[in-house]
Amino acid sequence: MSNKVIIAIDAMGGENSPNKIIEGIKISLNSNKENFFNLFGKKEILEKQISKSKILRDYCEIIDTKDIILDDESPLTAAKGGKNSSMWKSIESLKDKKSDISLSAGNTGAMLVISRLLLKTINGINKPALAGLWPNQNNMNVVLDLGANIECNEKNLTDFACMGSALFKSLFENDRPKIALLNVGLEEHKGSDVIKKTFTILKENKIKNFNFCGYIEGNHIMDGEIDVIVTDGFTGNVALKTAEGTANFITKNLKRSLNKFSLILSYNSMKKFKEKLDPRKYNGAIFLGLQSPVVKSHGSIDAFGFAHSINVCNKIVKGNLIEKIESNLITVDA
Amino acid sequence: MSNKVIIAIDAMGGENSPNKIIEGIKISLNSNKENFFNLFGKKEILEKQISKSKILRDYCEIIDTKDIILDDESPLTAAKGGKNSSMWKSIESLKDKKSDISLSAGNTGAMLVISRLLLKTINGINKPALAGLWPNQNNMNVVLDLGANIECNEKNLTDFACMGSALFKSLFENDRPKIALLNVGLEEHKGSDVIKKTFTILKENKIKNFNFCGYIEGNHIMDGEIDVIVTDGFTGNVALKTAEGTANFITKNLKRSLNKFSLILSYNSMKKFKEKLDPRKYNGAIFLGLQSPVVKSHGSIDAFGFAHSINVCNKIVKGNLIEKIESNLITVDA
Numbered sequence: 001m002s003n004k005v006i007i008a009i010d011a012m013g014g015e016n017s018p019n020k021i022i023e024g025i026k027i028s029l030n031s032n033k034e035n036f037f038n039l040f041g042k043k044e045i046l047e048k049q050i051s052k053s054k055i056l057r058d059y060c061e062i063i064d065t066k067d068i069i070l071d072d073e074s075p076l077t078a079a080k081g082g083k084n085s086s087m088w089k090s091i092e093s094l095k096d097k098k099s100d101i102s103l104s105a106g107n108t109g110a111m112l113v114i115s116r117l118l119l120k121t122i123n124g125i126n127k128p129a130l131a132g133l134w135p136n137q138n139n140m141n142v143v144l145d146l147g148a149n150i151e152c153n154e155k156n157l158t159d160f161a162c163m164g165s166a167l168f169k170s171l172f173e174n175d176r177p178k179i180a181l182l183n184v185g186l187e188e189h190k191g192s193d194v195i196k197k198t199f200t201i202l203k204e205n206k207i208k209n210f211n212f213c214g215y216i217e218g219n220h221i222m223d224g225e226i227d228v229i230v231t232d233g234f235t236g237n238v239a240l241k242t243a244e245g246t247a248n249f250i251t252k253n254l255k256r257s258l259n260k261f262s263l264i265l266s267y268n269s270m271k272k273f274k275e276k277l278d279p280r281k282y283n284g285a286i287f288l289g290l291q292s293p294v295v296k297s298h299g300s301i302d303a304f305g306f307a308h309s310i311n312v313c314n315k316i317v318k319g320n321l322i323e324k325i326e327s328n329l330i331t332v333d334a
Numbered sequence: 335m336s337n338k339v340i341i342a343i344d345a346m347g348g349e350n351s352p353n354k355i356i357e358g359i360k361i362s363l364n365s366n367k368e369n370f371f372n373l374f375g376k377k378e379i380l381e382k383q384i385s386k387s388k389i390l391r392d393y394c395e396i397i398d399t400k401d402i403i404l405d406d407e408s409p410l411t412a413a414k415g416g417k418n419s420s421m422w423k424s425i426e427s428l429k430d431k432k433s434d435i436s437l438s439a440g441n442t443g444a445m446l447v448i449s450r451l452l453l454k455t456i457n458g459i460n461k462p463a464l465a466g467l468w469p470n471q472n473n474m475n476v477v478l479d480l481g482a483n484i485e486c487n488e489k490n491l492t493d494f495a496c497m498g499s500a501l502f503k504s505l506f507e508n509d510r511p512k513i514a515l516l517n518v519g520l521e522e523h524k525g526s527d528v529i530k531k532t533f534t535i536l537k538e539n540k541i542k543n544f545n546f547c548g549y550i551e552g553n554h555i556m557d558g559e560i561d562v563i564v565t566d567g568f569t570g571n572v573a574l575k576t577a578e579g580t581a582n583f584i585t586k587n588l589k590r591s592l593n594k595f596s597l598i599l600s601y602n603s604m605k606k607f608k609e610k611l612d613p614r615k616y617n618g619a620i621f622l623g624l625q626s627p628v629v630k631s632h633g634s635i636d637a638f639g640f641a642h643s644i645n646v647c648n649k650i651v652k653g654n655l656i657e658k659i660e661s662n663l664i665t666v667d668a
Binding site for chain 2: 092135137151182184190222231235238239242243251257258276
């Protein structure tokens with residue numbers, strides 16, 4: 001079992017759990033048997049589901065936990081009272097080196113707080129960041145921070161650049177990802193003081209590990225020219241949600257405009273289009289900067305989307321994310 | 335002529351000007367004869383174009399200007415050297431009370447700087463803001479600031495709320511627009527200090543002139559539930575451009591996915607869809623907070639889009655925007 005990627009799964013977090021979690025693991029095992037799953041949750045319920053399938057019995061171990069952190073709990077309440085929860089125990093198994101990575105579809109705020117309580121930050125990192133995958137014209141890119149840090153200084157943004165490039169390398173086997181800072185224009189004088197200072201640091205460091213490409217504007221995030229897009233958690237969160245809202249708005253209006261006849265006739269092409277842009281493929285935010293990686297799957301995601309998050313976990317561990325972050329870091333005084 | 339809305343037009347700014355400008359005025363005059371146009375630009379060129387059409391001759395006056403501010407000029411160079419330009423002179427005609435509103439498809443940065451140089455701010459406003467129109471499920475909403483102010487305090491954001499609601503009232507004859515602050519969550523404890531302070535001011539003032547609805551997240555901007563969305567210029571600019579990029583990405587991929595056969599068959603329904611979301615209808619950012627309104631049309635917009643911006647100018651003047659802003663303002667110490 002030593003070559004297996006051991007994934008700690010919070011089996012109780014998110015809508016329709018643990019059903020979708022178990023189903024997601026099954027989908028993932030059909031194409032990839034490199035993972036082993038430590039399943040944290042109510043033993044009685046989980047055992048019933050797993051006992052039906054030989055492959056699940058072979059590749060999962062259940063760890064009984066009493067409590068569940070609810071989606072509407074405040075992060076602090078969850079952290080204070082959640083020591084016996086499936087989420088807490090799954091993250092704790094990273095601290096105890098019993099798992100390589102932890103995955104949950106539960107309460108994001110609670111996950112961030114509990115991870116920070118239980119796991120140390122990587123030497124040199126003050127603020128861990130939440131990174132996500134965005135579809136683009138070529139494939140996908142990494143955007144961070146998506147909301148873990150509302151206010152950031154130039155050291156934080158520089159760290160995000162280093163961590164984001166390490167993540168991109170781990171996921172896509174690319175040695176020199178192209179990095180840019182999200183800004184309101186391309187000229188050097190544009191943007192806040194923090195952004196301009198970060199620009200200077202990244203430019204002056206002549207980074208060996210990635211290719212710094214300057215600024216990028218919001219309308220070019222999805223062009224596929226840049227691999228890693230760096231911003232503070234406020235801007236990143238607004239940008240991500242605005243993109244999501246725009247995509248929903250357009251597809252909703254498109255459906256309304258198309259009559260039934262042309263919907264039937266263009267069924268196959270619309271299916272291709274939907275498959276390419278299936279948000280379940282880009283599901284999974286990665287909490288970077290702690291000594292073990294923690295991954296968040298969307299609360300409302302289905303089994304297929306959860307299987308995609310498992311795949312991301314596998315790539316992160318096999319790609320040696322933490323080592324890559326450590327060797328990428330730039331020393332900044334701030 | 336006293337009842338006419340007098341629009342000062344920078345006839346030389348933007349791609350394909352002055353052709354598209356003249357064509358846009360003609361389109362606008364076909365449906366609305368309430369406007370009169372002071373056209374600023376090279377007399378020789380403009381006269382040739384106008385002489386062909388009686389309606390243009392009747393509704394336009396040409397004011398000869400020597401220079402043109404180019405799109406790639408820095409705002410400061412443009413302001414220093416641009417005193418004889420079509421843009422400068424058209425804004426100056428507001429100061430001299432010869433026009434009610436100014437419209438340009440030229441250099442945005444130059445327009446912001448020249449407007450601030452020539453026009454006083456409304457009493458009580460420190461930072462004017464750039465507001466835009468976004469399509470939503472019902473019709474459209476106002477979002478501001480879109481990039482005039484990178485850093486904002488709680489007084490600025492409160493002013494934006496008051497100015498944005500005045501703009502919405504002028505454009506849509508709605509007496510109690512619903513206002514929200516763009517944030518990373520809906521709970522009161524979320525967001526930066528500035529946002530939380532603005533929330534308190536707007537909540538405590540029990541505003542008569544608009545209905546404060548708390549926070550809104552990026553994915554709900556286009557739902558149609560909120561009429562005016564308030565944010566700082568950095569976040570607003572990133573959100574606007576990200577929405578634009580996402581819309582382009584989806585429509586590009588959709589076109590690629592549809593085969594020729596289904597494209598022909600769904601021609602009419604796709605046309606309806608495109609018409610509803612035609613970006614030319616939402617074209618036109620409004621610079622709010624100065625003693626006269628200044629409107630910016632997109633540089634690459636065509637004559638049809640420019641005609642829409644003329645329509646926005648007409649509504650702003652007839653809706654008494656400036657008076658509405660003055661009577662909306664809240665006193666904030668900051």
